[in-house]
Amino acid sequence: MSINETLSDCRFCSVLSQANGEDPIGSAGTPEHYLIIEAAPPWSVEIWLEPQPMPQQVLDALSFVWERGVKIRQLAIAPDCEYSQPGYTRILYYRRPAGLFAKFQKLEFIVPDDLVGSLAIALLKQPNDLPSFEQYRQKTDHIRELLVCNHGNHDAACGKFGYPIYKKLRSEYAASGGQLRVWRCSHFGGHQFAPTLIDLPYGHYWGHLQPEMLDLLVRRNGSVKGLYPFYRGWAGLSKFEQIVEREIWMQEGWDWLNYHKAGQVLASDEANEKKYADWAEVRIDFTTPDGSMSGAYEARVNYSPLATQSRELSIALQQPRPKNKTTRNL
Template sequence: MTASNYCQFCSVVSKANGEDPIGSAKATDTWIVVELPLPWLKECLILDSPLSPAFQAIREGNTKLTAIAIAPDRQYSIPGYTRVFCYQRPSQLFAQFDKQEFLVPEDELKLIVSALLQRTTLDFWEKYRQQTQNIREILVCTHGNIDVACARFGTPIYEKLRKEFATPENLRVWRCSHFGGHQFAPTLIDFPTGQVWGHLESQILPALVLRNSPVIELRRFYRGWTGLTKFEQIVERELWMQHGWNWLNYYKFGQILAQDTANDPWNADWAEVRLEYAAPNGSASSVYQARVEVCGSVMSATNSGEKAIAVKQYRIV
């Protein structure tokens, strides 16, 4: 690979120019994650796969829904059956997503996806339910059909996590399809917290997985917590840096009090944010208020091979 070609990767451009990934995680209330064999062609995933009902719901306006495919794994997968995860926001103030997992016959896959989307009774599916609430799931995007950067940089991160950290009883690591932000490849989602990471480097993976290093080491890799929206995520990162790892156990809720109306809401120049939290044992609770505003811009490429554009960067004042 020539230096010229290497610099065409969107994530290389983003990282070289110092783009801060915070605030780029999609705010989500429900995740539908389905085990599907490769290759994941975009049009087939959307129009002709067991995930099609979820993508249809997204097209119809369910902006707080995300659908993801995961690749079968020789250790986790069972022939003839397909694994389905549903992660849902349990309440307004929360710390992590509620997990449901099912192992269903392949010919019943679309039916259970539809049932989960419609939130109908799941009595019929109880026989397929798996008691795996204790298992942490890490999904690494390697979806080269969407952007080559995800395959080029995501695959080595997946392989290292899978080989050095995965245990069937406590932590499973999966290759997954696109969930946004390939300019931050390699990128992953950590469940059940719903934290999203980007611009990952192999040396910081122990800190991310084991959570035994100062959180400040992970600051520049944090894309945000998907329980919050963009500007709320920017404030949440600062509070996490102050509180340390215990912050992940705190119930949190964010709110935009006021915002620049001259620009698109996602691209606003400023926002006033209110973020409240409560410790799970009731020992502490508080409300933080902060102003987030533009502090400059950097050049970044949204997709590999495309021309770089100016992207706003933010700070808390």
């Protein structure tokens, strides 16, 4: 980006974030559920509090889980002339599995428009009613969904920088009838890292995306280290755990994405009056998909605020020590 381009875009938080060298790691959301509904843009800032374009039953279902402290990320996706059907609405629902996991569990439905609210109630509030929607269920567990934030009404940077990334992904990578779909979606946090993307069913978050790194992100056909500065983290882990998981991934390579894993913070500097904790000791347990190897990485993360928005990271990662079969330290 040239100096003139930087100056002309200086009002955008994402441009300032990149100029300050802000590392996006640790900023991924950590929902237990994703509720994703087709809805034509433009989307208002208060899309999830207004009965348009979402039916009131959708808002009621969300209120039900919010009141119970359930962590859910609700998203709108723009209909696509190839993917979508007039008179019908697509609903994607992802749920975090119990224990160690690599991917979120997926359900997809395409229902008549007048059944959107009823299905949302069944998914979030009355699961015993789900069998009545079985005829609308889609067999798409094999399809990878890339959601690029294009919610310009929420943050101008997401609209300005998100659409070109969406357009390139949609036109060059999402072939008709393939195993990848690309969507414009509503805001999911971290607009200072625009353009941002969620990769489902894995739950990887990306930020500060650049066109030249999309081939590596989609096709996974080169060194993982090229993705290091763009990775916001994995939704299955908390902030400090996400920081450690990135280091493990850089060491293990692409196979790591399919390892079943879980994290825990063993000890940390309680933030108290500070906005940020300064350090944490973290453990990441893992097992290979076939169960032939399992273990745990342990690491200490020092996370010191700088004068700018960026953070200085120091990570001591121990090689894994065996746990039945193997554990590693970073």
